[in-house]
Amino acid sequence: MQIELHKAIRELLDTAEYIKDIKGQDFWGIGDLWNRIYEIYANFYDYPLEELKNYYETFKREIEQILLKAEQTLTPYEIVKIVRHPQRFTLLDILENVYDNYVELGGEGELNIDPAIICAKALLSRRVGDEIYFHQVMVIGHEKGHGEEFRRGGSATPWGNEKALRYMKMAETEGIPIHFFIFTPGAYPIEDYPGAAQQIARNLYYLSKIEVPTISFISEGGSGGAEAIGLTDFRLMAEKGYYSVISPEGAAAIEAKIPDGRPPRELIEKMAKALKLTAEDNLKLGTIDKIIPEPPLGARRKDFDFFKRLKFELIKATDQVVLQTRSMKLLRRYALSKQTTESFKYFVNWELSEDEKEILLENRWQKYRSMTQWAVLEPKSLIKSITQRSAKITQSIAYEFKYQVLKKGQKTFKKFLDELLSESSVLMKPVSDPVKSVYNLIVGKKIRPKVRALAEIDVESSVYQSPLALQDKTVTCPQADKYGCPDIWVPDLYGEFCGVCPTCGYHFPLEYNWYLNNIFDRDSVKFFNQELSSSNPLNFEGYAEKLKQARKETGLNSALLSFEAKIGGISLVAIMLVADFRQGTVGVAEGEKFIRAIELAKLTRRPFLSLVHTTGGIRIHEGTLGVVQMPRCTMAVRDYVDSGGLYIVVYDNNSYAGPVASFLGSAPYQFALKSTRLGFAGPRVILETTGQPVPPDYHSVENALKRGHIQGIWDRRELRKRLFFALLTMGGPNLYYR
């Protein structure tokens, strides 16, 4: 009795400490209460048992009251603190309490490929009436540990994410669902092989079309690190979890523009609010599917009711994903509505047939394709949009006709006609005669252009004059100390030298217009979706003004240009991330434009080029709406590449973070110009996270090549020629000019 009471008081003390940590010393006298409890606990055996019982009851009541008040006044930043608290439940707690049996794979404890990533084969039981069924699942997630240093707070190394990928593949081979648990402040930002950004991109690329149901549960969703195992069919989130593009501290440091030292506390709290990182916010934004409730101030490692609920929700979510691939929608809904945490009414087999797998992938694509679309600002009238859509379909039919019909003959033709009828009946009524326009497209002209010889291209010398060149002055090459480069006259440098030091090959930054005017055939660049623009979906304070200013300065609506162009007569679709617009950061509009561009490339069987003038990552002002552009766009890349497209990425200047860890980094062909700096996180973030400074050439292209991130280093002076040869020699027979 006495011992139990001692233990109970100890628990009260822990709770008091916990509240104190989250809410602060002064919250409703919690500091004082903690002192009082501690006094009793420390001198436990000096008090008579009855008195102790009284104390216990009083304390318990007080704690409950304070807890209630704490819950009511919970701020987003306090949620962040809850998530980071050593008393919060971790993945190992879940494995112990939610799953019925598990075997850790790829290491245990400190003896591990990466102790921050746990992979386990687990059994999950389901009670249906009197029967108990066991499901096999693969559990993959971050392990924060309860303060153990070697877990690195759940920051996965590149090889940790590779470990995750390996077991994803194993689950796919065995045909069992995967449950992902995201407990990470962010990926460990080091570039050691396979590289932080590269591995996240590879994981996303694979997850796009993994043929088993995938469920994720987010407690701490730190940006790119979270996405590495976060592209799933159903996304659950803990009520007291956070899911954010960046830590509030990081956002505050950026907003306050302080390179070193801590930003002020008020700003951090303000950022936590502005980033819309809570579960509720994310549900509203549509970046998660469901919230799992938690006890006041969050679940800790001994909240068994929570685990019970979590288990129920995991099974339900998996059922739902599986059932969505099958017919009989009504029955499915009915079945799901009647379940309780204690007992399920139905057993659902989680194995999928081949057809169901196809539907699974289609559902997954639809889910991500429509995500965040509401946040895109696109001025359109109904007529215009319908015209556009039907024009697109007309074009689509034209290509279908050309490549499918003419190649494969009668059978396909039948299918094509069926599709044509069903599509046109719904969408094409406003347009006079779509079939006729298709006919015109096909019969009217031969589309296949002749690929010209190189000499012919080179003659087209450029008349584009870089505005940078219009000064009579000289500049010093930054590498002059090392290579003895003479000062360069600016008109030469930004003219004939293409911004490259003729002595050492150092690449000076150039304006984005230079690329548009010097890489592509004269007058061949045709922009589209220019009117698509970034909005301020989070109502982030000051962001609207920043966007307005960027629009005014650049005349652009977003940081991503999408266009059709030609290189040596070969038509292609391209996007370019430009530094001038918010450092080439990616938000909703950029993501949507990227997807539309790559879809157009797929439709028209053209090569797709991503030119990176600079990208600073995911734009923090759009929160997780920005983060989910990583999976969204990577899925589009996968779809395009699988359809036989040729996707080439060329980096220049600075390319970091989210985009590199997703739709850029997942490209099969990536090249970088000589002076590019390429990686996941900048040197400062690495120093802050790892405590180790990195050498000055850490993000150099030479190292990126050594790590296998890029396929080659190019010189800007030969960019056009290189691209032309790449288009000629790479890519499969599905390209229109093959």
Next chain:
Amino acid sequence: MKIDFNELTQRLQTLKANPYKIYPVTTPHTGKIVEFKVKEGMKVTGPTGKWLEKPGTPLFILEREKNLKVIRSIYNGIVENIRIELLNKFVEAQETILEIKHTLTQEEIISEILLSTLFVIKAPETARYILNPEIAKKIEKEGLGKVIVKEGTELLIMTFMKRETPIYLTEKGTFVLYRIYFKPFEIVQSNAPLIGLCPVEDLPYLERLIQKIKDEWPT
């Protein structure tokens, strides 16, 4: 190889009596000195940081063809003899602008003494020299005192009379590249030391010698 410890002590004593070296800082090219960044007697540093990635103290600003070039210190030391009268004047190339009085470090003392111990390759002509790129790469990776060279190895490239002439190791045996005494692309007077080699079998002696210097000349 034997070490004459008496002679060594004597040399160290001479060096201790005047442990300085005066480095003149000259203009790399013509231009106008628009600003002095240092004052007489100021302490300046050369490049610092683990990879020498942080540049040295700015000394003055030289403007030529509208390019403001910050001339930085490449040595640690004290600024002396600033020619303040040159401020806002046009100066010719290779004009001495100030001097840096540099206190010799343990490492430099070792280099200095090793000059008489190592097998030194001297500049055959007054010319510009660079290390053979392959050897330079190896040194960058492994550091001095690690790279092994043999008879016939191409060590250096001399740019002389507009021609590039390779310099081979003609001495028999196996050596370790131990010290570099020149800066790439700068003109080296003929007979000035270029690199110092140590026969592999003498390495233990050399290490003892260095230890001895370190003992006598603490950092």
Next chain:
Amino acid sequence: MKDRVLIANRGEIALRIMEACELLHLDYVALYTKEDEESLHVQRAPKKYRISDYRDMNDILAVADEAKCTAIHPGYGFLSENYRFARRVVKRERPLIWIGPSWEAIRDLGNKLYMKKVAHELGIPVIPGTINPLYNEIEAEFKAEELLEEVQAQGFHEVTFLIKAVAGGGGMGIEEVKNLEEIRPVFRKIRAYAKRLFGEEGVIIEVKIPKFQHLEVQILGSKKGEYVHFGTRNCTIQSPFRQKRIELAPGFCSRFNYEFDPQKVEREIIEYSLKLAKHFHYDSVGTFEWLVTPEGKYYLMEVNTRIQVENEISAKISFIRDTQVNLLKEQIRIALGDGLGYTQKDITFKGMSLEFRLIAEDTKRGFIPLSGTIQRFSYAPKPWLTLRTHVPQDKPYTIPTQFDPNLALAIIYAETFEDLLERSKAFLEELVIEGKTPKGEPLVTNIEFLKENLKYVYQFL
């Protein structure tokens, strides 16, 4: 305002430019580098600036502004044929007069392939070969076959091909091929070499002309569209690295027998040179280099868009209304905007001239350049001898190691070929150049080589 010329060069050409400026009563400013402090061109100039490098355009222009110069004479070598420098000189905020042809002419004529293409289009004979750079071996083989048929039809026997890197020059990136089977491997080799060394993969194939004389035409054009020529020169005697050692004017000598009519050939190459000069609106002194075969075939090789080292032998035999011409003076005068003031009819030719290039080089050991100290440099002054040198004769002189070890030019004039040869021999016999290498050995010069090669003048080599 009186013009002031910045002399952006060193050595004897700097001295000759000074002399020309003085003749025109122009101010001038000299440049030098630390290594050149002892050179005569530094001693002689009243106003001079030390710069970091003769190739450093920034230093040159900074000094031009500081010294309030209005024109730049680039001499030969260094930046003289750098069209970017010429362009910068005239395009900068404080523009200067470029004493040389327009930068466009330098660029277009300096690009050998482009020049060849234009010449070909104008019907000017060029060395048989590809006009466009080749990038792949199949095309190369095909072109070589075509070329073989073409030149065999023209009467070539035992054809040798030269595979050349477009970006190469001075004997770098060039290889001979005797039969078609070798084209492919050699082409690949040169292409790889060119890519590695010059960063440009283009390769051309030319036919090797086995035996020839190297003739060149001296042109002068003005900004007013006037053109004259100052005859031809013969520069066939060269080092193995294609550097001229003995030059003669005029290009053909009536004392020798030719299989063809030399006057006709001379007339034609002059006409063609003028045609090309006019096409490019060439407005300065320029040299058009030709190869002439023993059969009297001739091919345009390249155009030098600058004053030549050997310009003075042409000047010695050319007279404008009976006054001897000074080509440097003419070049400066025209750059400053003057018209010619005479026509071709006013130019007459009289006598012959020969130039020796005196160089510290070991002609027996692969013509390696030598450095060292000149202790004695003496020759007997003669009315028919002009010696151009920056080497002081009254004190020892250390040859700087950054430049070619050219010591002096000796220009000899005579009315007849016999006299010319005799005087040349006499000059070489009396000439003394003594010195020491840094190792203390006697310094070798090319005097012996010049003596031995005198017998080859006006020969097909």
